Amino acid sequence: MTLSIINLIYLLASVLFILGIKGLTHPRTAVRGNIMSALAMLLAVVVTLFDAQILSFEYILAGIVVGAAIGVLLAVRIEMTAMPQLVAVFNGLGGGASVLVAGAALVQATGAGASPSLQMSIATALSGIIGGVTFWGSLVAFSKLQRLMLENACSFPGQRVVNVLLLATAIGLGAVVAVSPENHMAYWAMVGAASILGVLLTVAIGGADMPVVIALLNSYSGLAASATGFVLQNNMLIISGSLVGASGIILTKIMCKAMNRSLANVLFGGALGPVEQQGETQDDIYAGNVKATSGDEIAMILDSAQRVAIVPGYGMAVAQAQHAVRDLMNLLEARGTDVEFAIHPVAGRMPGHMNVLLAEAEVPYDKLREMDAINPEMSQIDVAIVLGANDVVNPLAKTDPASPIAGMPIINVDECRTVVVIKRSLSPGFAKIPNPLFAADNALMYFEDGKKAAQNICEALKEA
Structure with missing residues (x-):
């Protein structure tokens, strides 16, 4: 050919x-x-x-x-709820493959007695560094998502200094590889330093921020593949890796904006995660103000509703309630109610997690409304059903400049006529702060598993 x-x-x-x-x-x-x-x-x-x-x-x-x-x-x-874990594994395998292929190409090129070009040597070093960070960072992300390790952010004093030293070590060893490509031990030592860096960068990020991490690691896997393309002088690998790397960075930026995070914070790790609680305590906000409800009462409210918005969160994924929610949507629409889904960009554990789950349950695409599109219409909605979401509907993001989530765009369910929040308890979200929405005058709390709650509401509607 x-x-x-x-x-x-x-x-x-x-x-x-x-x-x-x-x-x-x-x-x-x-x-x-x-x-x-x-x-x-x-x-x-x-x-x-x-x-x-x-x-x-x-x-x-x-x-x-x-x-x-x-x-x-x-x-x-694979369960649809475990899709984020699968994506994390795929990212890791891409990074690991780049490390091994670039290393094998270096051994082959120097084994014949020839001296690789400077371009190949530099590309090999880049592939090893980025691939090492990607592989081990993805394994940590998988472990957090699979709950094989603590989901919370884990760090120690001076961790950022250690990260900088590891990065400097990896870059220094990469320079040795570029100048003396026959020094194979330098390459594998470089990969080792990058691997430890990948672990430390990812353990410092909490499980609820995995949408950003997965998008970033996806970008890293593409950049590693592109660097390997220069090693092998393969145009196809360069182009496809560049596409993945660029799209991953763009998606990461979108995720950061949706969470009011800095891209620099994500790149260097440790800046995402719970922040020490400030302001009013949970007891101050909730005491005597939370109104519990039941499936029968919710059915009575929905019976007269003309427009309903369902806001899914990670709790829906955990409860595997997407099919029960679909049944609720069908039942309401059969009664003449307009039902829509308000989707927050970072709801779940990966970009588009809620979209994937609802698509699996065969919820029509036109029922899914992005946050920016549906927010201006929230005051016109009769009932908002918040299913397993917390921080993405917390009004403190708009009202408290000192809040850990201050400035984060949220779905404005507090503007609806009635809000029904389905949660097992009043436990806070990942930000570890109370949610005034739960105690709002127009809010009702249904303390139940998401799937069971949706099924109970459906039964009550049928009996009404």
């Missing part, structure tokens, strides 16, 4: 990748975009196999069979 044909097919694959990402920007075209991206990857892999000097196809075929089997098993058995 000639070089011109190879580059032409790589160009076609690149266009398909770009169109695939474009398709992912809207739920209606997401499936098509995913298929186009998969086709682009297939073309890239096939052409690379014909282009590269493959020593033995047996190992490659064995890897394809094992990988395909694992992929099919995951696709069939």
Whole structure:
């Protein structure tokens, strides 16, 4: 296969990748975009196999069979609520692959007695550093999401100084690799320093901030792949890695804006997480003001409602209540009620987590309203049902400049005529601060598991 044909097919694959990402920007075209991206990857892999000097196809075929089997098993058995964990693992595997491929290419290039170009040596160092941070950071993110370790932010005095020293060490060893590529031990020591840095950066971030972390690690995996493309002099890998890296950074920036965070804080770790509580205590706000309700009472309120907004949060995912919520939506619409879903950008554990869960339950795409689109209409909504959300509906973000979530955009459910909050208890969200919404004059608290609560309301509506 000639070089011109190879580059032409790589160009076609690149266009398909770009169109695939474009398709992912809207739920209606997401499936098509995913298929186009998969086709682009297939073309890239096939052409690379014909282009590269493959020593033995047996190992490659064995890897394809094992990988395909694992992929099919995951696709069939993975729960939609565990999708963030799967994404974290995918990010990590991408970073780990970049480390190993770049290291193998360095050993091969120097083993023949030749001296790699400066471009290849620098790219190898970058791939090792970024890939090491990505792999181990993603494993920590997975462990937090899977609750194999504490979700809370974990740090120690002087951790940021240690992080800076580790980064300086990794960069210094990377310079050694660039100048003396035959020094393989320097490469693996560099990867080791980057790996420890990845762990420390991620453990310092709390579980509720995982949407930002996952987006950032996704970007890192793309940058590592792009650097590996320069190592292998593979244009396709450079282009696809750059696309992932750029889109991941853009998504991270969007997530930071939605949480009123600084991108620099996320990059250096340790700035996200619970902040020491200030102002009124939970007892001061809730004492004598919280009004508990029941499924029957909520059914009576909904019976006369013309417009209802459901605000899902991570509690819906934990309770796996998406199907019960869908049934509630269908029941209300059958009675002539207009039902919409108000989606906060960082509700859940990854970008679009609520959208994925509701799509699995076959909730129509046009029912999902982004925060910025539905907020101006909140005063016109008769009933808002907050299901497992907390900080993303906390009015303190608007009223208390000293609050840990001050300035964070929220869904303004407090402006609705009636707010029904479904939670197991009055426990605070990740910010560890009370929520005045729970004690508002127009709010009712339904203390119940999300799935059971939705089912109870449906039964009460049927009996009404």
